[in-house]
Amino acid sequence: MLPPPAREKTSVNRIVLAVVFAFGFPALGLSQVMIWTDEASSYAMRAATAASGAIAALPFGAVLGWPYVLSACCVWACLHQFGRHHRALAGLIGAITGFTVAFRLLGWHATDTLVVFPLSALLGLITGLGVWRIAYGGQAWPRPRRA
Numbered sequence: 001m002l003p004p005p006a007r008e009k010t011s012v013n014r015i016v017l018a019v020v021f022a023f024g025f026p027a028l029g030l031s032q033v034m035i036w037t038d039e040a041s042s043y044a045m046r047a048a049t050a051a052s053g054a055i056a057a058l059p060f061g062a063v064l065g066w067p068y069v070l071s072a073c074c075v076w077a078c079l080h081q082f083g084r085h086h087r088a089l090a091g092l093i094g095a096i097t098g099f100t101v102a103f104r105l106l107g108w109h110a111t112d113t114l115v116v117f118p119l120s121a122l123l124g125l126i127t128g129l130g131v132w133r134i135a136y137g138g139q140a141w142p143r144p145r146r147a
Contacts, residue, residue: 027061094128
């Protein structure tokens with residue numbers, strides 16, 4: 001049985017911030033993982049590339065990631081409409097979206113599937129949970145009472 005959904009509705013500002021996070025975090029995370037795990041370059045070269053990669057990842061995330069973010073937002077809107085916007089479902093939607101991105105980019109026959117598929121699913125899971133946290137805050141957790 002799933003825990004109860006967030007008690008309150010979210011605001012437009014939180015939705016916009018959550019969508020910006022959904023575009024930025026996976027692209028930034030994946031670019032940094034690819035840069036820092038590259039064994040062919042030196043540490044100084046990786047640091048310089050990581051800084052420029054952070055700047056370049058955000059526009060690429062918006063340009064290449066919009067179909068995935070749009071579909072995840074549609075699923076999220078449906079869950080929100082029916083009052084099923086649970087933390088666990090947000091993580092599941094994120095993980096499925098991350099897996100879909102990896103499959104679309106690589107297919108089944110790529111050599112890095114054992115690394116990229118779990119990494120993309122993990123980034124999607126973290127993104128889904130982050131979007132849920134931004135959109136609904138700490139509403140589902142009981143707030144401590146002050147004495």
